[in-house]
Amino acid sequence: MTSTVPPIPPDRQRELVALVADLGPTFAERAAGYDRDARFPHKNYTDLRAAGLLGLCVPAHYGGLGADFATYGLASEELGRHCGSTALTFNMHTATMLLCGQIADDLEMSPADRASHERRRAAMYAGVIGDGHIHAQPFSEGNAPGATAGVTTTAVPVEGGFRLSGRKIFASLSHAADRHNVICITPDDPTIRLISVPTDSEGLSFTGDWDPLGMRGTVSLTLLLDDVFVPSEAELLPPGVFDQVAHRWPHFYLTLSFTYLGIMRSVMDFTADYLTGRTGPGARRDNPQKQAGWAQMQIAYEQSHALSRRVQREAGPDPSPEAVRRAWAAMVSVMETAPEVAGMAVRVCGGRSLLRPAPLERLYRDARCGATMLPWSVEACLERIGRAGLFDTEETGPHA
Numbered sequence: 001m002t003s004t005v006p007p008i009p010p011d012r013q014r015e016l017v018a019l020v021a022d023l024g025p026t027f028a029e030r031a032a033g034y035d036r037d038a039r040f041p042h043k044n045y046t047d048l049r050a051a052g053l054l055g056l057c058v059p060a061h062y063g064g065l066g067a068d069f070a071t072y073g074l075a076s077e078e079l080g081r082h083c084g085s086t087a088l089t090f091n092m093h094t095a096t097m098l099l100c101g102q103i104a105d106d107l108e109m110s111p112a113d114r115a116s117h118e119r120r121r122a123a124m125y126a127g128v129i130g131d132g133h134i135h136a137q138p139f140s141e142g143n144a145p146g147a148t149a150g151v152t153t154t155a156v157p158v159e160g161g162f163r164l165s166g167r168k169i170f171a172s173l174s175h176a177a178d179r180h181n182v183i184c185i186t187p188d189d190p191t192i193r194l195i196s197v198p199t200d201s202e203g204l205s206f207t208g209d210w211d212p213l214g215m216r217g218t219v220s221l222t223l224l225l226d227d228v229f230v231p232s233e234a235e236l237l238p239p240g241v242f243d244q245v246a247h248r249w250p251h252f253y254l255t256l257s258f259t260y261l262g263i264m265r266s267v268m269d270f271t272a273d274y275l276t277g278r279t280g281p282g283a284r285r286d287n288p289q290k291q292a293g294w295a296q297m298q299i300a301y302e303q304s305h306a307l308s309r310r311v312q313r314e315a316g317p318d319p320s321p322e323a324v325r326r327a328w329a330a331m332v333s334v335m336e337t338a339p340e341v342a343g344m345a346v347r348v349c350g351g352r353s354l355l356r357p358a359p360l361e362r363l364y365r366d367a368r369c370g371a372t373m374l375p376w377s378v379e380a381c382l383e384r385i386g387r388a389g390l391f392d393t394e395e396t397g398p399h400a
């Protein structure tokens with residue numbers, strides 16, 4: 001089925017991607033500092049806000065730029081070319097905008113739920129467009145690989161709202177987001193709820209150290225919720241809609257891979273510059289061994305890129321089993337090819353390419369993080385692809 005939201009014309013897509021590209025060189029310059037200090041890229045968010053890009057996927061009639069899923073894929077890839085941590089955190093923000101916008105529009109709701117959803121998302125979008133709110137999406141608890149499995153954070157209904165308690169690992173944008181949108185369950189009901197928690201809520205805190213291998217600017221601490229009160233209006237999707245996403249709009253979980261497509265592009269650009277002598281100690285393009293390695297890199301990149309682009313265009317409600325299988329394959333391909341290509345670049349360019357301030361060593365570390373991202377981690381996708389076509393769809397469960 002196609003999305004109820006009409007596709008964005010190519011000219012408009014190019015305009016939106018150009019908005020990101022304009023900021024790119026400045027973000028690329030700042031990337032090394034954020035990585036070195038494992039600091040959140042606050043200045044980049046100031047610039048994204050000023051350019052209107054916090055509203056990239058906010059529908060136009062709510063004052064946003066109105067990008068759809070496929071256009072977001074292109075913009076996110078462009079951002080990932082310049083700063084992986086900015087792109088990955090921007091994904092957490094934008095994924096919520098898409099979830100409550102295009103994706104919610106494609107899913108079933110009762111008329112009463114649709115009316116309350118309209119009211120609540122209008123308030124959320126007003127916060128983003130008017131007040132520059134940044135949203136985070138700490139879903140992970142580390143208990144199970146499924147999008148709707150292993151959720152133990154509870155939302156106990158009380159007068160006027162809920163009291164939330166639980167713990168989320170890798171809460172990217174810790175201390176930086178204005179809203180932390182968590183998934184949780186109410187007691188004795190497995191339905192997943194999506195609830196937005198303001199950062200200054202009493203009982204919300206962060207714990208743990210942050211000194212990771214890569215994606216250091218994401219600042220993904222552990223989020224603790226200790227009996228935090230949130231009003232009913234903070235529930236961003238009507239109960240049951242988040243569960244529908246895993247069955248009916250599974251491409252939602254693909255968005256994480258766009259950052260890594262951009263990182264791959266950056267590795268390719270760096271290698272071309274290095275081998276031709278535009279950067280680094282001098283040209284190496286006449287060396288047949290370098291040419292052979294560069295050829296392998298291009299083939300790996302083009303295969304992964306082409307599959308990802310195809311899958312981005314197929315995203316929509318109720319995809320065929322083949323389209324879902326391709327989406328899993330695209331996820332594995334991007335998340336595995338990005339570090340592979342970065343590793344090849346190290347070999348092809350040579351030892352001096354690893355010296356800072358050259359960005360290759362950071363790209364190599366950032367690229368390595370993608371495979372671990374749940375619910376469509378490489379392991380989880382491989383497990384699903386391994387069963388696809390061999391069992392009935394009913395036996396294989398939700399797509400995410």
Ligand SMILES: Cc1cc2nc3c(=O)[nH]c(=O)nc-3n(C[C@H](O)[C@H](O)[C@H](O)COP(=O)(O)OP(=O)(O)OC[C@H]3O[C@@H](n4cnc5c(N)ncnc54)[C@H](O)[C@@H]3O)c2cc1C
Pocket residue numbers: 092137138139140141142143144145169170171172173214215218220369372373374375377379380383
């Ligand atoms: C830089 C970075 C930023 C992140 N930002 C966010 C964020 O903003 N929001 C967010 O929600 N998450 C975020 N994550 C978390 C990420 O999506 C994963 O949840 C996390 O990497 C899982 O870590 P783990 O060590 O618990 O993984 P694992 O131990 O591999 O898996 C988690 C659980 O799933 C089980 N499991 C995994 N695969 C399978 C399988 N195939 N079959 C059966 N069981 C399986 C494991 O046994 C375990 O219980 C981020 C991660 C990174 C690295």
